[in-house]
Amino acid sequence: MRDSETKSYVVGFEIGKPLTNTQIAKVIKSNNSQFNEGDTVIGFLPFQEYIALSGDELSGIRLLQNPLGIEDIRHFLGALGMPGLTAYSSLYEIGKPQKGETIFVSAASGAVGQIVGQLAKHEGLTVIGSVGSDEKLEFITKDLGYDAGFNYKTEKPSDALNRLAPEGIDIYYENVGGEHLQAALDSMKDHGRIVVCGLIAGYNLPREEHFPLRNYSYILTKRLTMRGFVVGDKGMGDKYRQEHQERVSQWIKDGTFKASTWECEGIENGIDGILALFHGYNFGKAPLNYLGNSTDLPRAKIGKVMMVYGNKSNAIYERAISTHEEHSRRLGYPLFVLRIPILQSYWNKYAILLSVLLQELAKPVDQRLEWLYWCDSDTVVMNPNMPLETFLPPSDMSNIHLLLTNDWNGINNGVFPIRVHPWSVELVSAALAYPATNPEKDLFWNDQSALSNTLKEASYFSQSVMYCPLRWFNAYMRSPNGEGLNPDSPEHYQVHPGDLLVHFPGTPHDVLEERLEPYLAIAEAHRQEWELSLEDTGYMEETVGFWKRNRRADDHPYSTSTSSVQSTLSATLQHVKPPRRFTGLTLRCLSGGVCRADYCYSIIFLCDIPATMASFIRPSGAMLGQMTRLSAPQSKTTPFAMALVRQTQMKNAPSSQITSFHSSAKRDILNPLPQVIQGTMNDPAPIPHSSPSHGSYHWTFERLIAASLVPLTIAPFAAGTLNPVMDSILATSLVLHSHIGFQALIVDYLPEKRVPKTRAFFVWGLRAATLTVAVGLYEFETNDVGITEALKRIWTA
Numbered sequence: 001m002r003d004s005e006t007k008s009y010v011v012g013f014e015i016g017k018p019l020t021n022t023q024i025a026k027v028i029k030s031n032n033s034q035f036n037e038g039d040t041v042i043g044f045l046p047f048q049e050y051i052a053l054s055g056d057e058l059s060g061i062r063l064l065q066n067p068l069g070i071e072d073i074r075h076f077l078g079a080l081g082m083p084g085l086t087a088y089s090s091l092y093e094i095g096k097p098q099k100g101e102t103i104f105v106s107a108a109s110g111a112v113g114q115i116v117g118q119l120a121k122h123e124g125l126t127v128i129g130s131v132g133s134d135e136k137l138e139f140i141t142k143d144l145g146y147d148a149g150f151n152y153k154t155e156k157p158s159d160a161l162n163r164l165a166p167e168g169i170d171i172y173y174e175n176v177g178g179e180h181l182q183a184a185l186d187s188m189k190d191h192g193r194i195v196v197c198g199l200i201a202g203y204n205l206p207r208e209e210h211f212p213l214r215n216y217s218y219i220l221t222k223r224l225t226m227r228g229f230v231v232g233d234k235g236m237g238d239k240y241r242q243e244h245q246e247r248v249s250q251w252i253k254d255g256t257f258k259a260s261t262w263e264c265e266g267i268e269n270g271i272d273g274i275l276a277l278f279h280g281y282n283f284g285k286a287p288l289n290y291l292g293n294s295t296d297l298p299r300a301k302i303g304k305v306m307m308v309y310g311n312k313s314n315a316i317y318e319r320a321i322s323t324h325e326e327h328s329r330r331l332g333y334p335l336f337v338l339r340i341p342i343l344q345s346y347w348n349k350y351a352i353l354l355s356v357l358l359q360e361l362a363k364p365v366d367q368r369l370e371w372l373y374w375c376d377s378d379t380v381v382m383n384p385n386m387p388l389e390t391f392l393p394p395s396d397m398s399n400i401h402l403l404l405t406n407d408w409n410g411i412n413n414g415v416f417p418i419r420v421h422p423w424s425v426e427l428v429s430a431a432l433a434y435p436a437t438n439p440e441k442d443l444f445w446n447d448q449s450a451l452s453n454t455l456k457e458a459s460y461f462s463q464s465v466m467y468c469p470l471r472w473f474n475a476y477m478r479s480p481n482g483e484g485l486n487p488d489s490p491e492h493y494q495v496h497p498g499d500l501l502v503h504f505p506g507t508p509h510d511v512l513e514e515r516l517e518p519y520l521a522i523a524e525a526h527r528q529e530w531e532l533s534l535e536d537t538g539y540m541e542e543t544v545g546f547w548k549r550n551r552r553a554d555d556h557p558y559s560t561s562t563s564s565v566q567s568t569l570s571a572t573l574q575h576v577k578p579p580r581r582f583t584g585l586t587l588r589c590l591s592g593g594v595c596r597a598d599y600c601y602s603i604i605f606l607c608d609i610p611a612t613m614a615s616f617i618r619p620s621g622a623m624l625g626q627m628t629r630l631s632a633p634q635s636k637t638t639p640f641a642m643a644l645v646r647q648t649q650m651k652n653a654p655s656s657q658i659t660s661f662h663s664s665a666k667r668d669i670l671n672p673l674p675q676v677i678q679g680t681m682n683d684p685a686p687i688p689h690s691s692p693s694h695g696s697y698h699w700t701f702e703r704l705i706a707a708s709l710v711p712l713t714i715a716p717f718a719a720g721t722l723n724p725v726m727d728s729i730l731a732t733s734l735v736l737h738s739h740i741g742f743q744a745l746i747v748d749y750l751p752e753k754r755v756p757k758t759r760a761f762f763v764w765g766l767r768a769a770t771l772t773v774a775v776g777l778y779e780f781e782t783n784d785v786g787i788t789e790a791l792k793r794i795w796t797a
């Protein structure tokens with residue numbers, strides 16, 4: 001980004017002054033005859049929520065004309081605004097498209113690119129686009145009607161153009177520069193045209209780091225026309241403005257033209273929104289919605305699904321659900337709650353999940369949720385500031401569709417994120433159909449066992465599951481009053497301050513209120529020590545480390561450095577709206593004084609980010625650092641920064657690191673033991689009683705015995721004496737040592753819950769064997785030569 005002093009075709013940002021751009025605003029008070037209260041106006045204005053204009057300043061705004069009644073007025077900042085006019089004027093003036101020709105558009109899903117591509121389709125051209133993610137690729141080819149496209153982060157532009165346009169291209173619409181331009185020059189046909197609209201790949205680089213273009217001689221040899229322009233140039237925007245407005249608004253109205261908007265909500269997130277453009281996180285035109293309360297809310301990427309129904313009193317569940325509502329309200333996650341059962345009892349869980357999955361998949365890709373979090377209604381959100389994006393896999397691990405947690409009983413399906421994907425529909429359908437298709441199987445935990453079996457029985461399903469630490473999104477209760485840890489339960493299962501939620505799996509209904517009450521009280525009091533910001537929880541580092549360790553060879557076919565967390569980040573950026581803090585309406589106005597809303601002439605509620613930031617005004621990196629709090633990736637800041645940290649760290653992650661413990665990557669040598677489930681569906685997992693003889697004393701004793709064997713074995717030989725007492729101690733230690741060793745094998749590999757009879761058989765077998773050996777050794781020591789002497793004789797024989 002350049003310094004404001006560096007010359008360019010537009011004035012740079014100045015530190016301490018508000019940024020400016022095209023904005024749409026509502027007049028809230030006026031004593032000017034041209035503008036009435038309630039009018040919607042558009043104009044080039046500073047980024048601020050309220051502004052008072054008078055005299056000449058009023059010439060910068062005009063009434064927004066919307067003769068066709070286009071519902072989404074954000075189009076007047078995008079397709080019908082400056083980016084649309086940029087695309088329109090330059091394509092016709094410089095590109096001169098002819099039916100049957102081939103055009104290549106870079107940054108094809110961006111505000112300008114998506115208009116160029118659609119205009120070219122209207123003119124009968126073959127359109128090829130380049131984008132920075134698979135999601136964008138799907139968008140341009142499926143929704144915008146591009147004939148073909150590629151993700152330049154996974155395929156080199158030159159390879160892609162050779163593949164997609166072997167005959168060459170007639171027009172290159174340049175938004176990016178660098179490698180794209182080099183590839184396009186290689187592919188240009190004779191007399192082709194290159195419309196140089198933007199060169200975003202080089203905007204933030206010092207001159208010496210710019211891409212070294214080596215094939216510009218083609219401009220001559222292929223007799224190319226290559227022309228840069230600015231939309232405000234005479235003979236560009238002004239020449240085409242009316243035609244552009246008429247044609248494009250008609251196409252938008254009749255639905256033959258699509259224009260996606262990627263809205264950044266809240267003026268406090270504006271800088272994050274600007275930075276997002278340079279990382280490609282935006283999805284089309286990126287307006288900033290100052291107030292964040294427009295009816296056109298930004299597209300959510302994660303939804304939550306819950307259910308509560310039945311005849312029993314649901315008051316406690318409703319209170320628990322209200323903590324989820326608070327979480328959803330703060331961070332903008334749509335919440336689906338089933339209150340009328342669809343199927344029988346537990347199976348409603350998969351029924352509603354399936355219905356929401358299908359509902360989402362039926363939408364165009366750019367309007368869908370990407371993940372759903374299932375949450376049982378006996379879960380209480382303890383930290384409504386915790387973004388759900390935190391726990392999702394990086395975008396390039398796109399083969400992971402389900403995240404599960406395990407407790408000592410196996411999987412627990414009380415809370416889990418599942419990707420909106422056909423795979424998920426298949427899995428949930430298979431689990432739902434499991435009792436019908438496997439009537440002989442005993443599903444002790446009903447839906448949970450059905451899911452568990454479905455995963456076990458089909459690698460198609462199990463290979464797309466990742467098992468995450470339980471505390472991340474499915475933590476269990478700590479002490480009954482929630483204040484301290486429960487010493488009898490493993491700490492890593494217990495909810496800690498800052499954790500997302502606490503789950504009370506299977507707590508019987510009659511004690512549910514008693515168990516949940518203390519936790520609900522903490523949640524409802526919004527206690528500070530529980531409602532930590534993400535960066536204070538340690539989860540940023542933990543999740544980055546986890547995904548880095550658990551990256552499998554097949555997760556990362558192309559190993560690009562920047563794509564790894566983009567969808568997480570883009571989701572975060574789009575959805576994570578910090579808790580809204582209304583502090584009154586006293587704001588700085590243009591006159592430099594302080595005004596209250598009542599005295600202002602207009603209230604600004606939408607503004608156009610991209611032109612300013614992407615092309616016109618580019619502050620230096622240092623300046624940006626000052627402005628954004630994000631200059632240092634490790635700085636504590638918003639989820640945006642979190643994602644940047646992730647991105648930086650992911651960059652360094654070896655692409656083919658294979659997990660050693662990840663269960664979806666493991667290879668079972670023997671068939672797993674049968675699952676035998678005790679209790680009823682979602683019964684609380686019994687916490688084993690702690691006993692010193694099973695814990696530390698046991699281990700200390702065993703270590704002592706193992707350690708004592710070394711001197712006991714060496715001493716008699718070293719000393720040359722054969723002491724019967726020492727010999728007896730050695731024999732006893734040997735018997736104890738082997739007994740403990742075999743006992744550990746039985747405990748580990750033959751769990752009582754799963755194979756109680758086999759285990760009992762082996763336990764008694766071991767006891768009998770130990771007794772036999774002990775008696776034998778006693779005989780050997782008392783009536784024969786003893787161990788040491790026997791060894792000595794064997795050695796010297």
Ligand SMILES: NC(=O)c1ccc[n+]([C@@H]2O[C@H](COP(=O)([O-])OP(=O)(O)OC[C@H]3O[C@@H](n4cnc5c(N)ncnc54)[C@H](OP(=O)(O)O)[C@@H]3O)[C@@H](O)[C@H]2O)c1
Nearest residue numbers: 107110111112131132175198199200201230231280614615
């Ligand atoms: N000449 C003019 O009058 C005029 C007017 C308006 C805009 N412009 C220029 O036109 C271009 C497009 O503007 P826009 O409003 O449509 O921007 P935009 O799409 O809203 O945002 C920029 C897009 O460029 C892509 N990008 C960012 N960094 C990149 C990189 N290093 N390499 C490749 N692609 C990168 C990203 O998409 P991916 O995820 O697909 O990479 C990003 O979403 C910009 O260069 C802008 O400066 C010029």
